[in-house]
Amino acid sequence: MRRLLRLFYIVLILGVAVAWLVLRPNPLPDDALAGMTGDPARGELIFWAGGCASCHAGDKATEDAKLVLKGGQRFPSPFGTFVAPNISNDPEAGIGAWSDLDLANAMARGVSPKRRHYFPVFPYASYAKADLQDIVDLRAYLATLPADPTPSEAHEVGFPFNIRLSLGGWKFLFLKDGWVVDGDLTVEEQRGRYLAEALGHCGECHTPRNALGGMETGRWFAGGPVPAGRGNFPNITPAKLDWSNTDIVEYLTSGFTPEYDSAGGHMALVVQNMARLPANDRAAIAAYLKRVPPSE
């Protein structure tokens, strides 16, 4: 009996240790950004490519108000409603006091300065693939934006999803290195892949999700119902999207489809961001979309 009990304790301790290894936040090494300095002009492009304003600007903000990243937009999901935090330059309410490494940990690892996990509604599963130099440039650009004192609101997420430690398990399952569309890509297609899979986080909407909210990379860009919302995210693999490259570039620039209907919903915001990139970046995304495996 006593032997059995001892075995039980050993298993328990091992279990806790393994769980902690899986669940603990895993920040970047302290010297990950050694030697990098931020260029705010390059950072501005990263900002628009990443679509930060679409989520962190105030509700329905347009034009210059998009640069006031005071948070407050709400994101309903099957797990509860998340509220975008203030990431303006305010040192108290926002992230004005953050270091480059703090932002890199948030975007590349989903870990806060206090070493807690972020919820993946902040699309770090995509941003994790961004170059650290780009994050450092983005940090430099964010530092040029206005400060706003509006405090961040709490998420309305119930038990058990409000336990941030359990997100370690989610990250273990779904935070993956490496590109989804692999193989022999031209330099242009690789640029498009970087913009679409990492910064532009197209998959966060266009890829169907499993019951745990992870992207089903085997059905990359195949579309699916909007979680906790109306309508569908369209399939943008070559199986459904038969537009020419010129058509795709036009759509990402003006929002016009080949029939001159216009992009609506969240995609209208994505288009406003993409329109700020150089034309050859939009052409690169179009070239990449043609290389995505067709999926019904």
Place this chain on the structure above:
Amino acid sequence: MKKFFVGLALATIAFTGAASAQEAPFAKQIKARQGIMVYRALNIGVLGAMAKGEVEYNAEAAQKAADALVSSGKLDVSMLYVPGSSNAENPDSTVKPEVFTEDLGIGAKAADFNTAAEAMQAAAGGGLDGLKAAMGPLGKSCGGCHEVARIPQN
């Protein structure tokens, strides 16, 4: 027993008939307002093809398309946008239900379109550069209204 099934079948047909009549109200109004939009799309398509260099610039055709866009903005469409004709009641429409319950500022969006269409009307016949310059604000004015008034398509 057979009678019961026939009765059940008839009742089902009657029920689905009633339900579909209820599920698809204001079909004609919706068709008409979508028709006006398709008319706009076709006309802006003429201008867009010239702006993109897909077809050669033609002052007369450009002017005609721009005039048509301006005219389309002068129609009184109030009879087509009736409460109970949103996507929530009839999935053929992409109009948001909030259009009929809240003030989304759609009047201002329509005015933006009219202004942009008039600018195009003034520019379209006078050369490709002017047409291209007027295209940006015109395109934005279509999307600007769609963003507030419609649910995403697909």
